[in-house]
Amino acid sequence: MVSDWRIYRGAGRPHDGLGELPAPPPWRDFSRSRTDAGTAGDAARRLGVQRQLVESLHPRPQEVEAVNAALYLRRPLLVTGDPGTGKSTLAHAVAYELGLGKVLRWPIVSRSALQDGLYHYDAIGRLQDVQLDRAQSGGEPAERPSIGDYIRLGPLGTALLPVPEGEQRVLLVDELDKGDTDLPNDLLNVLEEGEFTIPELERAPEERVRVRTDDGGTAVVERGRVRCQAFPFIVLTSNGERTFPAALLRRCIPLELAPPDPQQLAAMVTAHLGPDALADGAELIEEFLRREPGEVIANDQLFNALFFTARAQGAEPATRRRIAEMLLHRLDRSR
Template identity: 70%
Template sequence: MNDWRIYRGAGLPHDGIRRLPPPPPWRDFAATAPDAGAATDPSAARRLGVLRRLVENHHPRPEEVEAVNAALYLRRPLLVTGNPGTGKSTLAHAVAHELGLGRVLRWPIVSRSTLRDGLYHYDAIARLQDVQLERAGGDGGERRSIGSYVRLGPLGTALLPAEQPRVLLVDELDKSDLDLPNDLLNALEEGEFHLPELERIADREPEVEVLTDDGGRAVIQGGRVRCTTFPLIVLTSNGERDFPAALLRRCIQLDLKPPGEEQLTAMVRAHLGDDAVTDGDALIQRFLDREPGEVIAADQLLNALFLTQHAPRTERVTRDRLAEMLMQPLDRPR
């Protein structure tokens, strides 16, 4: 391909979109790993590499392995901090893949997130509307169970009784408001929560079937959920705020360092194959030689390697300009 550009800025319509190559593996939302089963998280293939080489060939640092094992042994959450792109979220998927713990439950935190969002959602409005429709229809049909209007959140699903622990990723906890870290304390300490809407009718309906966060169904007894096996909860933070001591006391803390040469090479192989390691040696070295304290995420390097593969090798200026655009330090003032 002599011209790698799809959009040319000429203003004349054309069918260049037909030449758009397949997406980068980490942005391919239709692909799954060759060994993926029905219970596999679809995003695991994107995060770990379609060929799974990242978890099979990547050797994490001893402190990372020790922290994960401490969390498993002590049944405590794992609080992982580090710069963006250091693999904090990927760690949860890597553990779930190696230990065969199924798809990862994910709770992405935003400024409006509350503990209730993580535990369950009760759609009282939908229930009221259905009751009104039934009364207006006057057909005397069987009324839907209250469980049809209850859906457990990712944390609520992780706390369901199970023989093996589920893996829950609570992503970017530092994005939450000031109350959420403290609100989490009781659920993390006791491993249980209650649903008042179901407790009020427990004498009439002691068992209620509800939806779970991953699309399944679970039976809630007496309006309470209590885990039998504490889940592996991975809390991630970019270090943008401090957490209360009460939360830190309940967590195993891990500060994830940026990937070194061995981890970086494994990551590139997992997503782009062996040729990318050889062809992109200069960019990989540029990433490793960045200034101390300069924040460049590993996925920025992957983006640069992927895109420069499509630019003709004869256009060295274009390739360098693309790499410069995609690998700008995240902490550089704009």
């Protein structure tokens, strides 16, 4: 008899079956990243909770060489490739191996501007607080709030804070090609000079102002200028949806990630799902590796299919096959 693996059954009758829901996939376990100390939880979710079972994720020589070129030359790494080839994961792998802390992440959307990455000044919030204090005190407030309480450095601004060599941050600028056409050119000066100014602090009477940072901490900004001491390791990713200006390309180390080979894929599956997944999902893995050139299916789609079908063992074989096909849909064409 086939057991019912479904949580939602579509019967229209309330039940408490949600309590039977198994633990989430390791890469979707957000509780781990919030409870583990330091960057361990974030690394586990991105790189695989069982990565200690794998000696190496077997990066290709050109990947290692490009990362080292970016480190030696203090230049951003521009990583291109199909969705799901590990472009974002590369930033986390470097941070984890070199002990550079939690990765700062700037996800680019169509409305993203350079200002979003550098800092945000909450002028309206400051004005409201001053007016509230004035109303409560019946006149001028006894002490005006510091302007630094209303300035928050963005991920790029936080990455450019002055720290010694060996303590620089890793910044992931994810999907740069999704942004406004002006953004790559707007980044040029900041990436070249490693500094920027905050006009609101340049006008402030205090020479040193403590502001909030993107990672939840605080930092002191002197004379309204943020200038890096050690250039951060910056990874710019792109799905290749558009070309970038030559001025940006010459300031970056280029790296194109190809789909994983069998050895790399086996290491990834083991790191995320354990060694048993290689045998249990051998058929799906083989189909994934045999896909046609130009057929885009992301690595995490395979992980999803392996995880889900392994937990739907009670389903009929035809049902499991249908689930796998749904999860492994091609990304290079509309459905």
